[in-house]
Amino acid sequence: MRSNVKKSTIRLLGAAAVISVAALGLTACGSSGSSSSSTGSAVDGKGKTLDVLVGANAQHADALRAWQAKIAAALKKQTGADIKFETFASANDELTKIQTSVVSGQGPDVYTIGTTFTPTAYSTGAFVKLDSAMWDKVGGKSRFVPASLGISGPDAKNQIGVPFASRPYxxxxxxxxxxxxxxxxxxxxxxxxxxxxxxxxxxxxxxxxxxxxxxxxxxxxxxxxxxxxxxxxxxxxxxxxxxxxxxxxxxxxxxxxxxxxxxxxxxxxxxxxxxxxxxxxxxxxxxxxxxxxxxxxxxxxxxxxxxxxxxxxxxxxxxxxxxxxxxxxxSIISGDNVVIASYSKNQDLAAAYVKLITSEDFQVYYHQNFGDLPTNAAAASKIESADKTLAPILDAGAHSKSTPFTxxxxxxxxxxxxxxxxxxxxxxxxxxxxxxxxxxxxxxxxxxxxxxxxxxxxx
CATH class of the missing domain: 3.40.190.10 (Periplasmic binding protein-like II)
Incomplete structure (x- = not known):
């Protein structure tokens, strides 16, 4: 099973290797893996480091560093784990990281990917499918704005992407x-x-x-x-x-x-x-x-x-x-999804990270610093109430359409x-x-x- 996943991913990455700036969201690889943490209690991450890949943000570099520090401190307090943030400045940077992970079978535990590349990521078979137990670990599907789930997978029972940021056009x-x-x-x-x-x-x-x-x-x-x-x-x-x-x-x-x-x-x-x-x-x-x-x-x-x-x-x-x-x-359903690598040995810790960054408070904080709209329904409601100028954007998001899931x-x-x-x-x-x-x-x-x-x- 591991070799099939790896071959499929390598094939897809090979086809995408010519991508320049357009492929900013294409992602990862790997084999099956499991976390040692139990599902019913707080995650014990003491002595562990979660590897997270996110896009660089040259326009808001200071704000990105502040967000990373805030998330790292919160996760440390909750689980005892540290975070190693990696960033990519271009699609070529990201593809290099992905290809290295394909060959080695190791790399980031969590990837932030553009919504339009979620279908490509899904087709690799290299990311954790979100069953009911995993949805519970990341905070529950009901916490999200329904429209933001429209490109998490090919259907409601086969999803890999947890909505993180919404950017309707x-x-x-x-x-x-x-x-x-x-x-x-x-x-x-x-x-x-x-x-x-x-x-x-x-x-x-x-x-x-x-x-x-x-x-x-x-x-x-x-x-x-x-x-x-x-x-x-x-x-x-x-x-x-x-x-x-x-x-x-x-x-x-x-x-x-x-x-x-x-x-x-x-x-x-x-x-x-x-x-x-x-x-x-x-x-x-x-x-x-x-x-x-x-x-x-x-x-x-x-x-x-x-x-x-x-x-x-x-x-x-x-x-x-x-x-x-x-x-x-x-608008297209636009923004970012978060996916967990199948090869990760820290999947429960990764889920705790995803739950944190999609919580109401952190979603409001992210919006205030970067402008992207929350995917957390409670945070989205709070933002809309506070700033009526965003109503057309929220309307566009509610009526957005998914790009083809292929x-x-x-x-x-x-x-x-x-x-x-x-x-x-x-x-x-x-x-x-x-x-x-x-x-x-x-x-x-x-x-x-x-x-x-x-x-x-x-x-």
Whole structure:
């Protein structure tokens, strides 16, 4: 059984080895293992060290260190155990750690992974499945916001991911600029939003801010538009990346910069942090595909108190109403899950750590320092009561949709990201040609379908 798990994981990692910035959540490996702690009493971790892998946060490095120290002290008090935190600064760093763990059969006990890579992690068979006993150890399934569990596993009986942080996608808009332009609120259609952006683009200020060079956001536009048109990126075992719906959506997305000129030309080289800084400086009227975590940047800038969040449109470009087969998608189920490695000999201690970081008090603390929304239901209710500006984000989260739960999703996400990466020289020039886009999507479709076929064959 151990060798089968390891071979499966190595195969998946080998397929993902070309991933650059897009694969930030792909994870681990291992064999079966068990904890020596009893299930009905407090975990005795004296003399033990829990190895935890988390993503680095260069924007909030001091806050991350403070959070780690606070968690380490609390776990030490509860169990007597120490924590060794490891961080990865890029997908390549994480993949190196994962591949080392595959070969050695040892490594971090706990991994924090992006929600969209939970299917890939699940397909390795290398993480602990959360049966009723394990759910109890991490605090109980009922403590979580129901929507946050939507991508913990393929179904309610087969889950590996404990929700840790929620980052639904919304748009932010400058309320002063909207008022000056006589606009009461963002439009409910993408065409209407574009018309508003055109009206707001003047005197060095642009209607939209978005980062075409970001490693995580661009593919989400393709996913959103495909669902809104009624042609999801994956239908069963078939990929639809070269569908007319995806092409039409990507044309609109690229067109904002070159055709409509409602995005700063420099955005061809921007990451989301650059787009957020531009919006915070009052140089753009709206920031698209952003999250609550951006509020920490906005509230430390001149626009504090002069912006609001809104749910993004679900009526796609070129349409005045939802198409008949539309799957209105305000946001992907976005955020972080926590998974426990099967090879870990400290699984009960790992569960105690997970229970701690998903408790009400620590979830509120994390939100206050990083902006991400709680997955703990009591903490989410407390946050909503304290800050009504978050209501649109909570609404987006409640109506968010899961990305396809397939081990091929990491490669599909990468294929779409690569389309945008390869388009950037044209975005920085005269624009993306129709023939090039069609060819790029055909290649993405081929890669996505091949990955889906491998995933299906591996079942």
């Amino acid at each position: 919304v748009l932010a808009y400058n309320t002063d600029m909207f008022k000056a332009a006589g606009i009461s609120k963002p439009a409910s259609t993408w065409d209407g939003l574009l018309a508003q952006a055109k009206k707001l683009t003047a005197n060095g200020v642009y209607g939209f801010a978005t980062g075409y060079a970001d490693g995580y956001t661009p593919w989400k536009y393709a996913w959103t538009f495909a669902n809104d048109y009624g042609t999801p990126l994956v239908s069963g075992k078939k990929a639809n990346l070269d569908s007319p719906a995806v092409k039409k959506g990507m044309e609109a997305y690229f067109g904002w910069l070159n055709k409509d000129k409602v995005v700063n030309p420099a955005a061809a080289g921007w990451k989301d942090t650059d787009a957020a800084a531009n919006f915070a400086a009052g140089k753009s009227a709206m920031m698209l595909m952003t999250t609550a975590s951006a509020a920490t940047t906005f509230n430390a800038s001149p626009i504090k108190g002069h912006y609001a969040f809104a749910v993004m449109p679900t009526i796609p470009p070129g349409e005045s109403s939802a198409p008949s087969k539309s799957i209105p998608s305000t 081990g091929a999703w990491g490669d599909i996400q990468l294929a779409l990201t690569n389309v945008v990466v390869q388009a950037r020289p044209q975005l920085a020039g005269s624009g993306v040609s129709d023939s090039w886009l069609q060819s790029a999507l055909a290649k993405a479709q081929q890669d996505a379908q091949s990955s889906l076929d491998r995933a299906s064959a591996g079942k």
